[in-house]
Amino acid sequence: MRTTEYEKLDGLSLAKLAHAGQVGPxxxxxxxISLAEDRGQAINALCNQDYDLGRKLAAEAELKGTFGALPFLLKDSGLASTQLASGVGSRVFAGLKAKVDSTLNTRFVADGFLSFARTTVPEFCMAPTTEAVQNGGPTLNPWDRARSSGGSSGGAAAAVALGIVPIAHGSDGGGSIRIPASCCGVFGLKPSRGLVPHGPARGEGWGGLAVDGVLSRTVRDTAAALDGIAGMELGQPYAAPxxxxxxxxxxxxxxxRPLRIAKWTQAWNDxxxxxxxxxxxxxxxxxLTALGHEVTSAPLPPLKYDxxxxxxxxxxxxxxxxxxNAYIRQVGAKDLPSLLEPAILDAYRLGEAMHAETYALAINRFHSVARLMETYLVDYDLVLTPTLTKPPVKLGEISMDDDFRSFRKKAGRYTTFLAVINASGQPAASVPLHWSQSNLPIGIQLVGRFGAEATLLRLSAQLEGVAPWRxxxxPAFEKAG
Incomplete structure (x- = not known):
């Protein structure tokens, strides 16, 4: 198979060829790997590459699961893999290998995914851009290399946009699947809290904000991937919907029946x-209206956004x-000022000085958002919002060279419609329906009731049918090819 054929097909199409014996792993x-070495390197989308491992896995692969033996990329988010090192975008953790596979990685493998590299992230996945010092430079947006690919799954979205893989792992604690999906013109679904497992080493991330999923070029690939990875594991703290x-x-x-969809065109705090x-x-x-659904301008829920x-x-x-601190207890003291970027070093110091009451109050606020949003959606099936408040930001516009509070407040003005849905635990998707006059992808967000992934995916597939984007x-696709 030539790369020109490979890059045009989605994951299910490639898997169908593999299962029919028309192409080998x-x-x-x-x-x-050819596309990774060319396009991935050109925009700095990959890290912890192990191409020899990829070739070995493919040579030994037996077709299994839905995807047979499909090349795949794990986000450098710390998702435990005994085969691929992870650094979470940080010099502190560079080259760290897990002793036990995560439940999610085991499910990826069982469904036929072969991971041969990680995708780049900002340090500790805490930015809406991907510009970690550990990566040797920013991950560039394939539509405009002066702009960010988004974050924190910035490398994953860029790799999918450039055809390196049709599907890649992502995670989302404050918009980290939906931000880069919007910036790179691909589809990204944040699942409901509890639907995709975190274990066995942990039960949640960021007080329940963080979830794992995938980014893909087609809605059906995400739907099929979710079939393979969704479902509770023993002992997890949240019930799967x-x-x-x-x-x-x-x-x-x-x-x-037609869906009733609330439309938001204003943001909190103006x-x-x-x-x-x-x-x-x-x-x-x-x-949506042409598809027969009802879209209604609706007020924002009364959230104290600051x-x-x-x-x-x-x-x-x-x-x-x-x-x-958990890592330091294992390996000994580290020179943190020389290893952590300024915003993250400041975050470390803030956390050390924080009172337990402050943390508990923050968790209570998240819980109040969940009640607020679920109550709001009693009157609607879905909410329609912009994914981001502006087009993909230019490189350096949201920088870690700042104190942590200022850095995160700036991020909050860019991702205003996103982290609220992490707190509520509801599913949400960024759908690549629009491109600006300057040819930048601009996503829209659809938010569903808790556990309503099926509704989101069906509606997204309907939109893909009438306004296909795959x-x-x-421009970098051709230049890098």
Whole structure:
């Protein structure tokens, strides 16, 4: 198989060829590695590459699961893999290898995914851009290399946009799947809290904000991947919501009635929303209305946004301190000022000085957001919002060279519609329906009730049918190819 053929097909199409014996795992892996060495290197999307491992896995692969033996990329988020090192974008953890595979990685393997590299992230996955010092430079947006690919799954979204793999692992604690999906013009779903496992080493991330999932070029690939990874594991702290027998089968059906969708075009605190982002929402409304659904302009839920951002800052800072100190207890003292970027070093110090009451109040605020949003959605099936408040930011615009509070407050003005849904635990998707006049992808966000991934995926598939995006290629696609 040639790379020109490989890069045009989604994961299910490649898996179908593999299961039919028309292409072998080694051919697929050779295509992925060739594109990784070319396009991935050009935009700095990959880290901890082990191409020899990829070739070995492909040579020994037996077709299994839905995806057979499909090349895959794990995010450098610390998701435990005994085969691929992870540094979480930090010089402190560079080259760290796990002794036990995570439950999620085991499920990826069982479904036919062959991981041969990690994708780049900002330090500790705490930024809406991907510009970690550990990566040797920023991860570039394939649509405009002067701009960010988003974060924290920035390398994953860029790799999918450039055709290196059709599906990649991502995680989302404050928009980290949806931000880069919007910036890079791919599809990204944040699952409901508890649907995808965190174990066995931990039960949650960032006080319940963080969840894992995938980014893909087609909705059906995400649906099929979710079929393989969703479901409770023993002892997890959150119950997994009910789900259909198959998300992939469900998206092919039709709704038995029009959906009622609330539309948000204003942000809390009167934060500016760029015209391009409002144009994306307007385009989505036209498509949804043409599909027979009802879109209604609706007021924002009464959220105290500044206090909510402060709660996120407190929980993130505590997480930094806990993570770094746990590592230091294992390996000994580290010269943290020389190894942590300024914002993260400040977060570490904030966490060390934080009172237990402050952390507990932050968790309570998250819980109040969950009640607020679920109550709000009693009157609607979904919410439609811009994914971001402006187009992909320029490199360096949201920088770790700042104190942590200022850094995160700036991030909160860019990702205003996103972290709220991490606190609520509801599912949300960034759908690549719109491109600006300067040819930048601008995503729209769809938010569902808790456990309503099936509804989100079916509606996203309907939108993909009337406004397909999978064949849109960034300029860097051709130049890097």
């Amino acid at each position: 080694a051919e697929l892996m050779d295509c992925a 009910a789900r259909p027998k198959s998300y992939l089968e469900y998206i092919e059906g039709k709704f038995d 934060i500016d929303v760029a015209p391009e982002c409002l144009e994306a929402v307007a385009a989505a409304e036209r498509h 206090a909510f951002v402060d709660a996120i800052i407190d929980v993130m800072a505590t997480s930094v301190t806990m993570t770094v 064949d849109r290629r960034p």
